[in-house]
Amino acid sequence: MKITEYIKETRAEMAHVSWPSRKQAISYAAAVIIVSVLTALFLSVFDYIFNRLLTLFV
Numbered sequence: 001m002k003i004t005e006y007i008k009e010t011r012a013e014m015a016h017v018s019w020p021s022r023k024q025a026i027s028y029a030a031a032v033i034i035v036s037v038l039t040a041l042f043l044s045v046f047d048y049i050f051n052r053l054l055t056l057f058v
Contacts, residue, residue: 020028
């Protein structure tokens with residue numbers, strides 16, 4: 001396939017994509033950030049607990 005055909009087909013497919021609104025994109029990004037921070041905190045707490053337990057046994 002030629003590169004020009006590929007680009008034309010890609011542009012045609014991109015026209016069919018249902019893009020989120022700006023408000024939706026911001027809320028989805030905020031949700032990802034919040035979940036990431038909560039996961040980091042959760043893992044940090046367990047890391048701290050396991051570190052303390054390991055120092056008790058060693």
